Amino acid sequence: MLDHCAPALTAADLDAVEDSLGLTLPRDVREHYLRWNGGTPRATCWVVDDAVVVDVAAFLPVRYGDGTRYGVNGFGNFVAGLVPADD
Numbered sequence: 001m002l003d004h005c006a007p008a009l010t011a012a013d014l015d016a017v018e019d020s021l022g023l024t025l026p027r028d029v030r031e032h033y034l035r036w037n038g039g040t041p042r043a044t045c046w047v048v049d050d051a052v053v054v055d056v057a058a059f060l061p062v063r064y065g066d067g068t069r070y071g072v073n074g075f076g077n078f079v080a081g082l083v084p085a086d087d
Helices: 012-022 027-035 070-078
Strands: 043-046 052-055
Touching: 012 027
Parallel strands: none
Antiparallel strands: 043 052
């Protein structure tokens, strides 16, 4: 569960983001953002594989932010090194 989410996205919103960034978001990322457009997780730590602790303070909204830290530009800067560009 996430709190403080931005307004909901549509599949068309995510398609436009992918086009503007020149990449295809993984299916699970798309599903996440269709359900929650950014926000603060109620639980911020998870244990993965019984050893790795993952701490997530917030998810950036894809759209409807201030355009610098949040929004498509901020989201694009965040995912640029994580999601390979389409060729």
